[in-house]
Amino acid sequence: MALSEIAAHLGVSRQRAAILVERPDFPAPIDTLTVGRIWDIAEVRTYAERRNRQLSDDEPT
Numbered sequence: 001m002a003l004s005e006i007a008a009h010l011g012v013s014r015q016r017a018a019i020l021v022e023r024p025d026f027p028a029p030i031d032t033l034t035v036g037r038i039w040d041i042a043e044v045r046t047y048a049e050r051r052n053r054q055l056s057d058d059e060p061t
Contacts, residue, residue: 009044
């Protein structure tokens with residue numbers, strides 16, 4: 001999964017995705033190709049699920 005695919009999957013802009021992939025809790029890229037870094041789809045999906053749970057937990061009840 002490349003940065004633009006991460007942005008689409010998370011529902012954020014490419015600029016926001018570029019910030020998120022630099023966070024220490026974001027999965028490390030599995031490789032760097034000539035087009036840029038790529039990430040494991042399953043790891044990004046797990047991150048997205050965990051992120052959504054955290055956002056839900058932060059909402060007032």
